[in-house]
Every structure is written in structure tokens, then in C-alpha cells.
Amino acid sequence: MTEERLIISRKTNNKFFLMIAIGVVLLIAGIIFMAAGGVADHGEGHGEAAAAGHEAASWTKRLFVNLWLNNVYFTGIAIVGLFFVAVQYVAYAGWSVLIKRIPEALSYYLPIGAGVMLFVFFLGGHDIFHWTHDYLYNQYLEDGVTPNPQYDPIIAGKAGYLNTPFFLIRMVIFFALWILFFNWLRRNSINEDINGGTSYYHKSIRISAMFLVVFGISSSIAAWDWVLSIDTHWFSTMFAWYVFASWFVSGLAATTLTVIILKQNGYLKMVNANHLHDLGKFVFAFSIFWTYVWFSQFMLIWYANIPEESIYFIERLSGNNGKYTWIFFFNLLINFAFPFLVLMTRDAKRQMIMLKIVTIAILIGHWFDFYLMMMPGTMRGDAGLGFIEIGTALIFLGVFLITFTKGLTKASLVPVNHPFLEESVHHHV
Amino acid sequence: MNKKFVLGIYDDEDVLLTAIENIRAAGTKIYDVFSPYPVHGIDDVLGIKRSRLPIVAFFCGLFGTSFALWMQIWMLGFDWPMIIGGKPHISLPAFIPVTFELTVLCAAFGMVITFFIVSKLKPSLRVNVFDKRSTDDKFVMAIEVKEGVTDLSALNNLLRTNGAIEVNEKEVVK
Numbered sequence: 160m161t162e163e164r165l166i167i168s169r170k171t172n173n174k175f176f177l178m179i180a181i182g183v184v185l186l187i188a189g190i191i192f193m194a195a196g197g198v199a200d201h202g203e204g205h206g207e208a209a210a211a212g213h214e215a216a217s218w219t220k221r222l223f224v225n226l227w228l229n230n231v232y233f234t235g236i237a238i239v240g241l242f243f244v245a246v247q248y249v250a251y252a253g254w255s256v257l258i259k260r261i262p263e264a265l266s267y268y269l270p271i272g273a274g275v276m277l278f279v280f281f282l283g284g285h286d287i288f289h290w291t292h293d294y295l296y297n298q299y300l301e302d303g304v305t306p307n308p309q310y311d312p313i314i315a316g317k318a319g320y321l322n323t324p325f326f327l328i329r330m331v332i333f334f335a336l337w338i339l340f341f342n343w344l345r346r347n348s349i350n351e352d353i354n355g356g357t358s359y360y361h362k363s364i365r366i367s368a369m370f371l372v373v374f375g376i377s378s379s380i381a382a383w384d385w386v387l388s389i390d391t392h393w394f395s396t397m398f399a400w401y402v403f404a405s406w407f408v409s410g411l412a413a414t415t416l417t418v419i420i421l422k423q424n425g426y427l428k429m430v431n432a433n434h435l436h437d438l439g440k441f442v443f444a445f446s447i448f449w450t451y452v453w454f455s456q457f458m459l460i461w462y463a464n465i466p467e468e469s470i471y472f473i474e475r476l477s478g479n480n481g482k483y484t485w486i487f488f489f490n491l492l493i494n495f496a497f498p499f500l501v502l503m504t505r506d507a508k509r510q511m512i513m514l515k516i517v518t519i520a521i522l523i524g525h526w527f528d529f530y531l532m533m534m535p536g537t538m539r540g541d542a543g544l545g546f547i548e549i550g551t552a553l554i555f556l557g558v559f560l561i562t563f564t565k566g567l568t569k570a571s572l573v574p575v576n577h578p579f580l581e582e583s584v585h586h587h588v
Numbered sequence: 589m590n591k592k593f594v595l596g597i598y599d600d601e602d603v604l605l606t607a608i609e610n611i612r613a614a615g616t617k618i619y620d621v622f623s624p625y626p627v628h629g630i631d632d633v634l635g636i637k638r639s640r641l642p643i644v645a646f647f648c649g650l651f652g653t654s655f656a657l658w659m660q661i662w663m664l665g666f667d668w669p670m671i672i673g674g675k676p677h678i679s680l681p682a683f684i685p686v687t688f689e690l691t692v693l694c695a696a697f698g699m700v701i702t703f704f705i706v707s708k709l710k711p712s713l714r715v716n717v718f719d720k721r722s723t724d725d726k727f728v729m730a731i732e733v734k735e736g737v738t739d740l741s742a743l744n745n746l747l748r749t750n751g752a753i754e755v756n757e758k759e760v761v762k
Binding site: 457458505 | 685
């Protein structure tokens with residue numbers, strides 16, 4: 160079996176840098192607009208907000224929330240790449256061998272994700288997470304007698320878990336473990352290319368099994384920490400699954416889209432409609448799975464109608480002047496109805512064009528999913544969808560693509576000595 | 589009416605697949621091939637069209653969805669309105685689980701029943717087994733003999749040159 164090396168031309172790389180440059184320009188323009196008057200991006204904005212007695216959100220807050228949103232989204236895609244490869248190893252899967260280098264390379268973003276996450280938390284932690292404010296935890300003011308009007312007994316009750324040192328420890332441990340397992344599995348995979356033999360394969364299965372246990376726990380806690388704790392008063396036992404489902408389907412869509420783009424550029428010669436079909440089935444199935452989790456969470460809260468739970472959906476459906484109403488329904492439409500109806504037939508999953516449209520839609524849709532998870536709890540009615548959002552997303556996309564494609568070029572696209580390579584080449588569904 | 593078949597017996601999957609291609613290319617119509625296990629790619633070489641069962645499944649599922657929604661909206665909204673949990677009579681989120689279940693049920697049952705009808709599977713069905721070894725370790729290719737049209741010795745030759753280990757003739761009562 161022959162090696163296949165991906166070459167990223169200077170032109171392509173320049174496109175990625177151009178993407179970042181456009182992002183930076185848009186971001187700066189957005190910030191200037193907002194700092195200068197604030198009406199450009201969030202319509203009704205100031206007057207009303209001032210009348211309602213609270214300060215409109217500053218541009219720094221909006222910037223930090225956006226950085227956090229994009230970083231959680233792309234870090235999720237990165238770690239799902241490793242998760243997918245690990246699942247394939249543990250399941251002794253043969254079909255995916257030809258495409259396994261792609262999800263593997265997604266994880267190259269992890270160190271950047273770790274850096275950005277720590278950086279944004281240190282700079283903008285107070286803007287994103289309400290629970291990081293110290294005054295919430297003191298029952299009395301400094302004199303020790305006067306009750307503190309800002310004391311929040313609910314948040315204070317969570318202090319054992321939700322406190323900055325423990326939060327940071329968890330974040331660092333998760334990223335350290337993820338990066339460690341990624342390097343370990345990746346090194347094994349590359350050594351297998353060089354030396355051959357089945358010992359690497361068996362070792363990879365053991366590493367993957369260990370990683371899956373780690374991932375099961377860490378991805379759930381990461382979802383609570385990084386997303387759920389924004390709405391500190393609220394809680395949902397489905398939430399970890401919900402974030403995982405969103406990450407997983409985005410990661411699968413990213414993998415599938417990359418396979419198609421590489422194939423259209425003449426790479427991955429041995430990948431055929433059968434492999435695409437299986438990837439398509441994964442995307443199809445997990446967009447339904449996401450909907451299933453979404454609905455399970457929604458219906459229980461809707462049915463019980465307990466104020467402390469239903470506030471979350473009220474904020475998104477009718478609250479905040481109906482700002483999020485369209486995104487709420489758009490989220491279901493683009494992440495469920497569209498992939499469900501379009502990818503239903505066998506032919507749609509075997510044709511590149513259909514898969515390409517659907518995976519792009521899913522990637523955009525799940526960005527909005529995270530937008531909907533984070534914005535109402537931080538920006539309230541002041542959230543926007545303008546230059547700042549698009550600019551930040553473009554910068555992250557550019558950085559992600561540079562690290563991802565650089566990771567792809569580091570090894571042969573075909574894992575030449577994988578024991579199941581032959582099976583994958585003859586895969587037939 | 590009796591029908592006469594020529595049976596080519598094969599003992600190798602790959603030989604069988606090339607044989608099917610060659611024999612069909614030579615203009616001989618293959619009645620059917622019997623195999624102890626599903627052979628990958630045999631549908632393509634035999635020229636069998638893809639099943640249209642998924643279309644049936646889609647419409648049965650659509651029926652299930654509409655039936656479930658109609659049933660719940662009519663029952664709980666019009667025929668016998670009840671207040672449950674302080675919700676409106678017709679509240680869609682509460683209907684979704686039942687709708688989902690009925691969609692799956694109708695799609696699955698519709699598909700299985702259609703399959704039984706289309707392939708004429710019924711308790712009184714009698715199946716001619718051309719060669720019992722096709723349930724063990726041999727592949728059996730059956731070619732119908734048309735009186736006065738089929739050249740038996742040429743057919744015998746064609747099968748043997750394409751790797752058949754045995755060529756038999758069999759008459760079946762239809």
C-alpha cells in the first residue's frame with residue numbers, strides 16, 4: 160500500500176491567513192462601532208437598557224464571550240477527533256482505517272485550545288461566569304453584622320465545586336490528559352507507519368480504552384464547567400450529554416467534510432462511496448441523537464414547568480425581547496430537520512455534493528447551538544450577531560484550519576501498516 | 589408444469605463472481621444463485637436492482653407520524669378534551685414521544701409486511717431446493733433450460749470453463 164502525503168500549498172495557507180486577517184479587520188471594525196455608539200450591532204440597545212436600570216454590556220464582555228464560545232466549539236471538535244479514533248480502535252473497526260488520519264489530525268488544535276481557554280478565563284472570567292464574583296459568597300458585609308444584599312445562597316451553596324482554583328485545576332487536568340492521550344495515540348500510529356507489525360495496534364487499543372474512560376468523565380465535567388456554569392442557578396442532568404452530542408456531530412461533520420474536500424483535490428484515492436456512506440450514516444444518526452437529547456431535556460423541563468428550571472427556556476424562547484426566538488427554532492431546523500430529510504436516502508449519503516452541503520450546514524448549526532447555550536446567560540438582551548461574532552469565528556476557523564492541515568501533512572494520509580488497511584480498502588456496504 | 593434447470597456447482601466465492609460476470613457477458617440468463625452465506629458484491633454482478641423497500645418504509649413512517657398526530661390532536665383536543673398538567677389541550681411537545689413511537693412502529697411493520705407480500709412468504713410456501721449443498725459449503729448457479737433453444741453441451745462447457753466443479757441437471761415441479 161502506498162503512502163499518500165498531503166501538500167498544503169503556500170496559496171492555500173495564505174487563504175487561511177487571509178481568513179484570519181479578514182476576521183481581525185471585522186472584529187476591530189465591530190469593536191469600534193460598538194465602542195463608538197453601540198447602535199450598529201444591537202439595535203434597540205442603550206436607551207432601553209439604561210431605562211431598565213442596568214448598564215448595556217461592554218464590548219470587552221462581548222469579545223470575551225465570543226472568544227469563549229468559539230474556543231469551546233473548536234476544542235470540542237478537536238477532542239472529538241481523538242474520541243472518534245479511540246472508538247474505532249476499541250470497536251476493532253476496519254472500515255474507518257483509510258480515513259482515520261483525518262479525525263486524528265483534528266486534535267492538533269488541543270494545545271491552542273488549552274492556551275486560549277486559560278487566557279480568556281483569566282482576562283474575562285468575570286464577564287463570562289457570574290459565579291466568579293467574590294461578593295456573592297459573603298453572607299455579611301465587612302463589618303460582619305450587616306447582611307450582604309448581593310449574597311446569593313444558591314451560588315454560595317455550590318462553592319465547594321464552583322470555585323476558581325478547583326475550576327482551573329479541572330481545566331488544566333482535562334487538557335493535560337487529552338493532550339497526553341492524543342500524543343500517545345498519535346505517536347503509536349506514526350511509529351506503526353514506520354515499523355509495521357501488530358504490536359502497535361494492540362497497544363493503541365489499550366490506550367484508546369483508557370482514553371474513553373477518561374473522556375467519558377472529563378467531557379461531562381467540562382460541559383458543566385465551561386457551558387452549564389454560565390447559567391449558574393440552573394441545572395440539567397442531560398446537559399453533559401447534550402454538549403457531547405453537539406461536539407460529536409460537529410466533529411463527525413468536520414471529518415466528513417475534510418474527507419470530501421481532500422478527495423475532490425485528488426487525495427485519498429482509495430476512499431470510495433462506501434466509506435462516505437458510513438460517514439454519512441454517522442452524521443445522520445448523530446444529528447438525530449442530538450435532537451433526541453435536546454428534546455429529552457426540553458420536554459421534561461416543559462412538562463414539569465418548575466420556574467427554576469423553565470427559566471432557561473423562557474430566556475431563549477420569549478425572554479430577552481424575543482431576541483433568541485428565531486435562533487431557537489433555526490437551531491432545530493438546521494441541526495435536525497435539514498440533515499434528517501436530506502441525508503435520509505442512500506444516494507444522498509454516497510454523493511459528495513449532498514454530504515458537503517449537509518456537513519457545512521451542521522457545522523454552522525452547531526456553532527449557533529453553542530451561541531444559544533452561552534449568549535442568553537452572559538449577554539442577556541444585548542447579544543448581537545454582527546462583525547464581532549463573524550470576525551471572531553473567522554479568526555478561530557483560520558487558526559483551526561492551519562493547525563489541522565499542518566497536522567495532516569505530518570504523516571501519510573493512508574496509515575500504511577495498519578493491520579486492517581486491506582479490509583478498509585475493500586469495504587463494501 | 590415441469591421446468592428443467594442446469595446447475596453449476598462452485599466451491600469458491602471469487603471464482604463464482606467472475607463466472608457470473610463471464611456467463612452473463614456470454615448472453616446466458618442466470619435464473620438464480622444459491623449461497624450458504626451473503627456474498628459481497630453478488631447483487632451487482634447478477635444485475636439485481638436495489639430494493640425499493642426504503643420507499644415503502646418512508647411512506648409507512650409518514651403515515652405513522654400523521655396518524656399519531658391526528659389521533660392525539662383529535663382525541664385530546666376535540667373528542668374528549670382534558671386538562672393535563674395545566675397544559676393546553678393540544679400541546680405538541682407532549683405528543684412527540686407517541687408520534688415518534690408510532691412512526692417507528694408503522695415504518696417497521698409496514699416494511700416487514702410489504703417484504704412478506706412481495707416475496708410471497710407465507711406459511712404454505714414450498715421452496716425447491718436445487719442442491720442441498722448450497723446450505724453447506726457450495727455455491728449453486730441455476731440456469732433455466734428452454735426446450736429447443738438451450739444448447740446443453742455448450743452450456744455445460746461454458747460453466748466448466750468458468751470454474752464449475754460439477755454441472756448437473758434438475759427438473760422441478762412448479
